Amino acid sequence: MIEDKNPQRTSLAQLGEFGLIEHLTRSIEIKQPSTLTGVGDDAAVLDFKDKKVVVSTDLLVEGVHFDLSYMPLKHLGYKAVVVNISDICAMNARPTQITVSIAVSNRFPLEALEELYEGIKLAAKIYNVDIVGGDTTSSQKGMILSITALGEANADELVYRNGAGATDLLVVTGDVGSAYMGLQVLEREKQVFQVNPNNQPDLDAYTYLIERQLKPEARNDVKGILEALEVKPTAMIDVSDGLSSEIIHICKQSGVGCNLYEEKIPVDPQLISVTEEFNIDNTTVAINGGEDYELLFTIKMEDFDKIKHNPNFTIIGYMTQESEGIHLITRANTKIPLKARGWNAMSEE
Amino acid sequence: MIEDKNPQRTSLAQLGEFGLIEHLTRSIEIKQPSTLTGVGDDAAVLDFKDKKVVVSTDLLVEGVHFDLSYMPLKHLGYKAVVVNISDICAMNARPTQITVSIAVSNRFPLEALEELYEGIKLAAKIYNVDIVGGDTTSSQKGMILSITALGEANADELVYRNGAGATDLLVVTGDVGSAYMGLQVLEREKQVFQVNPNNQPDLDAYTYLIERQLKPEARNDVKGILEALEVKPTAMIDVSDGLSSEIIHICKQSGVGCNLYEEKIPVDPQLISVTEEFNIDNTTVAINGGEDYELLFTIKMEDFDKIKHNPNFTIIGYMTQESEGIHLITRANTKIPLKARGWNAMSEE
Numbered sequence: 001m002i003e004d005k006n007p008q009r010t011s012l013a014q015l016g017e018f019g020l021i022e023h024l025t026r027s028i029e030i031k032q033p034s035t036l037t038g039v040g041d042d043a044a045v046l047d048f049k050d051k052k053v054v055v056s057t058d059l060l061v062e063g064v065h066f067d068l069s070y071m072p073l074k075h076l077g078y079k080a081v082v083v084n085i086s087d088i089c090a091m092n093a094r095p096t097q098i099t100v101s102i103a104v105s106n107r108f109p110l111e112a113l114e115e116l117y118e119g120i121k122l123a124a125k126i127y128n129v130d131i132v133g134g135d136t137t138s139s140q141k142g143m144i145l146s147i148t149a150l151g152e153a154n155a156d157e158l159v160y161r162n163g164a165g166a167t168d169l170l171v172v173t174g175d176v177g178s179a180y181m182g183l184q185v186l187e188r189e190k191q192v193f194q195v196n197p198n199n200q201p202d203l204d205a206y207t208y209l210i211e212r213q214l215k216p217e218a219r220n221d222v223k224g225i226l227e228a229l230e231v232k233p234t235a236m237i238d239v240s241d242g243l244s245s246e247i248i249h250i251c252k253q254s255g256v257g258c259n260l261y262e263e264k265i266p267v268d269p270q271l272i273s274v275t276e277e278f279n280i281d282n283t284t285v286a287i288n289g290g291e292d293y294e295l296l297f298t299i300k301m302e303d304f305d306k307i308k309h310n311p312n313f314t315i316i317g318y319m320t321q322e323s324e325g326i327h328l329i330t331r332a333n334t335k336i337p338l339k340a341r342g343w344n345a346m347s348e349e
Numbered sequence: 350m351i352e353d354k355n356p357q358r359t360s361l362a363q364l365g366e367f368g369l370i371e372h373l374t375r376s377i378e379i380k381q382p383s384t385l386t387g388v389g390d391d392a393a394v395l396d397f398k399d400k401k402v403v404v405s406t407d408l409l410v411e412g413v414h415f416d417l418s419y420m421p422l423k424h425l426g427y428k429a430v431v432v433n434i435s436d437i438c439a440m441n442a443r444p445t446q447i448t449v450s451i452a453v454s455n456r457f458p459l460e461a462l463e464e465l466y467e468g469i470k471l472a473a474k475i476y477n478v479d480i481v482g483g484d485t486t487s488s489q490k491g492m493i494l495s496i497t498a499l500g501e502a503n504a505d506e507l508v509y510r511n512g513a514g515a516t517d518l519l520v521v522t523g524d525v526g527s528a529y530m531g532l533q534v535l536e537r538e539k540q541v542f543q544v545n546p547n548n549q550p551d552l553d554a555y556t557y558l559i560e561r562q563l564k565p566e567a568r569n570d571v572k573g574i575l576e577a578l579e580v581k582p583t584a585m586i587d588v589s590d591g592l593s594s595e596i597i598h599i600c601k602q603s604g605v606g607c608n609l610y611e612e613k614i615p616v617d618p619q620l621i622s623v624t625e626e627f628n629i630d631n632t633t634v635a636i637n638g639g640e641d642y643e644l645l646f647t648i649k650m651e652d653f654d655k656i657k658h659n660p661n662f663t664i665i666g667y668m669t670q671e672s673e674g675i676h677l678i679t680r681a682n683t684k685i686p687l688k689a690r691g692w693n694a695m696s697e698e
Contacts, residue, residue: 018689036401040602041510042439042586043405043500048397052385056392057482057497059450063489090391101408101495133406139493140412146450146495148406151392161390237391253389340367 009109012138020110021136024117028131032096034152035130044132046097051152056087062142070186073112075214077119080145083240085127086218086293088151090238092159095220097132098124101146103139116143127220157223157232159297164235164254168298170317171233171307173219175266176243177282180289181274182206182213208270216293222312229306233297244287245340246296247317248326254298257320260287260338262330264316287328287338358458361487369459370485373466377480381445383501384479393481395446400501405436411491418542419535422461424563426468429494432589434476435567435642437500439587441508444569446481447473450495452488465492476569506572506581508646513584513603517647519666520582520656522568524615525592526631529638530623531555531562557619565642571661578655582646593636594689595645596666597675603647606669609636609687611679615663636677636687 012020025039036045046053060066060080068076081098088095100120104113113136124131129149185206192199203210219238226233235254237246243265251258265286275282298319299307307313317329326338361369374388385394395402409415409429417425430447437444449469453462462485473480478498534555541548552559568587575582584603586595592614600607614635624631647668648656656662666678675687 037509042436043403043442043498045440045507046402046404047504048402050398053395053397053402054392055395055446055448055482055497055499057448057450057484057495059452059484059486059493059495061452061486061488061493064452064487087391091394093392097404099404099406099497101406103408103410103413103493133404135406135408137408137410138413139410141490144408144410144452144488144493144495146406146408146493148404148448148497149392150404155396158394160386 008111010111012104012106012108012110012113015110017136020113023110024113024136025131028121030130031128032130034096035132038130038132039134044097046132046150048152052155052158054088054091054093054151054153055148056084057146057148058084058087060145062144067190068143069190071214073115074119077116078123079214079216080147081120081123081127082216082218082293084147084149085129085220086238086240088149089218089220089222090236090295091151091153092157092223092233092236093151093153094223095127095129095149095151097130097150099148100131100134101136102134103137103144105139105141105143108143127218159233159236161235161237161250162253164250164256164298164319165300166256166319166321167301168234168319169301169304169315170247170258170260170296170298170319171313171315172239172243172266172294172296173222173312174292174294175268175271176239176292176294177286177289178209178212178268178271179216179291180285181271182209182211184278185209185274186213206270206274208268209274213291216291218293219295222295225312229310231299231303231306233299236295236297239292239294239296240290242288242290242340243296244338247338248340250296250298251326255322257322257324258317258326258338259320260317260328262328264314266314357460359460361453361455361457361459361462364459366485369462372459373462373485374480377470379479380477381479383445384481387479387481388483393446395481395499397501401504401507403437403440403442403500403502404497405433406495406497407433407436409494411493416539417492418539420563422464423468426465427472428563428565429496430469430472430476431565431567431642433496433498434478434569435587435589437498438567438569438571439585439644440500440502441506441572441582441585442500442502443572444476444478444498444500446479446499448497449480449483450485451483452486452493454488454490454492457492476567508582508585510584510586510599511602513599513605513647513668514649515605515668515670516650517583517668518650518653518664519596519607519609519645519647519668520662520664521588521592521615521643521645522571522661523641523643524617524620525588525641525643526635526638527558527561527617527620528565528640529634530620531558531560533627534558534623535562555619555623557617558623562640565640567642568644571644574661578659580648580652580655582648585644585646588641588643588645589639591637591639591689592645593687596687597689599645599647600675604671606671606673607666607675607687608669609666609677611677613663613665
């Protein structure tokens with residue numbers, strides 16, 4: 001589906017490991033005040049002064065987490081950074097550095113790695129994080145990306161998963177389900193393409209969904225918005241595995257229950273029309289589809305007025321006593337236990 | 350070669366991703382004062398106070414960096430931690446935390462991951478580092494390990510690769526070449542085993558070499574030893590790719606040359622007898638073989654007396670003006686340009 005824009009192919013063996021790392025990291029600039037030295041020594045040196053440091057890591061495997069037949073390499077690089085930045089944002093911290101490790105089989109020429117790195121560098125630039133280290137090596141099969149992100153925050157800014165109280169309101173940013181539906185559209189087009197490679201797909205009706213899948217963004221704006229509103233979440237998590245899965249994480253770790261209201265769940269109009277086309281229930285997609293990279297958080301009830309009309313946020317439910325359980329309240333006012341059917345990398349084998 | 354001591358096989362799909370992570374990380378304890386929270390949230394939270402933070406990351410790929418036909422999983426887990434700790438030690442910093450990401454194909458049962466994790470936890474315990482995060486997922490083929498290590502140091506303790514002066518002495522800890530030769534012995538035994546699986550190998554003559562390959566240690570003792578001697582290295586690197594490769598790194602980054610004396614290079618007696626058996630030159634192995642995880646550093650000439658009789662260190666040469674180049678001075682007093690023929694993951698494809 002994706003045209004090969006790189007007719008030139010330079011084999012990685014020609015460059016060697018050191019040559020390759022040098023080539024890919026040559027233009028990397030250091031901008032964060034907390035980065036003292038980056039790539040080029042046994043380790044990077046950072047100075048966070050009196051700030052707390054947050055660290056998160058993610059491993060992305062070709063054929064498990066991404067499919068290069070419809071994921072352009074530049075987008076993949078961008079997304080790999082974003083998913084890690086999102087974890088830092090979910091701590092209400094400010095992302096500052098990343099390390100990037102890549103393993104590739106010899107089917108990838110240098111030009112492919114350059115494209116991947118272009119996306120990585122673009123995301124680093126947009127999210128204002130320094131690339132301070134990494135490793136590049138060969139793999140037996142396919143591409144593997146491992147990114148570790150660091151961030152900083154003052155101690156009183158950090159928000160954990162375990163702070164939700166039994167009467168707190170449940171809030172989500174943006175909309176959910178679209179990235180999952182974008183993946184379904186891309187998978188369908190891949191099938192069509194395999195049957196008839198000359199078929200030119202018309203994807204106009206799916207642009208938003210596809211963009212959410214191929215080029216998600218991390219909500220690094222939320223920290224500032226909430227600060228301006230003088231609201232500090234009591235618990236927070238990013239929506240990577242699906243809304244229901246994340247709600248359950250907050251509930252379990254905070255020792256609370258939850259009522260989630262179906263009618264409140266924010267979905268994009270495109271999601272509704274495409275779920276109809278695919279004959280799937282849009283609520284099922286919205287609560288179980290992953291990779292939204294929105295933030296899900298709880299706030300004290302008294303903060304309701306501060307955020308109720310803010311276009312960035314939707315109040316989708318409220319927390320309860322743990323004994324009341326975790327439920328979805330449907331449009332028909334039925335109470336259904338919420339289960340984590342989120343995207344599960346292990347069961348996809 | 351390695352007996353399957355785990356007749357029990359629990360499939361990873363049975364547990365699911367969250368179940369697996371929970372299972373593997375359950376018994377992890379936090380001991381470092383700089384670890385505020387570890388596994389279980391979107392990110393770990395650390396507090397290094399006025400210390401500088403060092404970060405390093407390594408990616409290990411089955412079939413490229415390790416061969417499970419002679420590498421027991423517990424040893425692999427241990428070694429994966431050690432190679433990262435070694436990078437932190439090479440900055441003259443104190444290792445404090447690691448994150449551990451693992452991708453495995455469905456050929457691995459839960460019991461295999463438990464064994465791997467046993468080694469990881471043992472190394473974490475011995476080197477006194479906290480496991481604060483990670484990711485566990487499936488791979489299309491084989492096992493991939495990605496570890497990121499963090500460490501701390503006061504600003505004035507850190508040692509970079511670029512500080513060597515033109516008259517400094519070149520020093521290495523322990524001995525070199527043995528890990529590489531251990532690998533050659535294991536590779537030969539693997540060939541023998543493939544021809545005759547009933548052959549019981551007698552590896553008594555190779556125990557030290559094999560141990561260096563399968564269970565290397567990081568030199569986290571060197572920082573304290575040097576402090577006690579009141580010696581601060583001017584440049585430092587760990588010997589992972591081979592002595593010659595590391596010398597070249599220090600020379601290039603410090604803008605100096607070097608004379609390395611063949612007769613001074615510390616090798617184990619077992620290395621000498623086994624290189625004879627294999628009919629290879631032991632100096633070639635000592636300078637090009639990798640994975641020693643010893644520390645290579647430079648010191649000011651006036652510190653000579655402080656370390657000359659210390660059994661941990663061997664002075665193997667001295668730095669020169671950059672224009673004099675980088676040379677090996679052989680036993681026959683011939684001057685040969687030193688080239689990096691170190692282990693190169695990219696060319697092994």
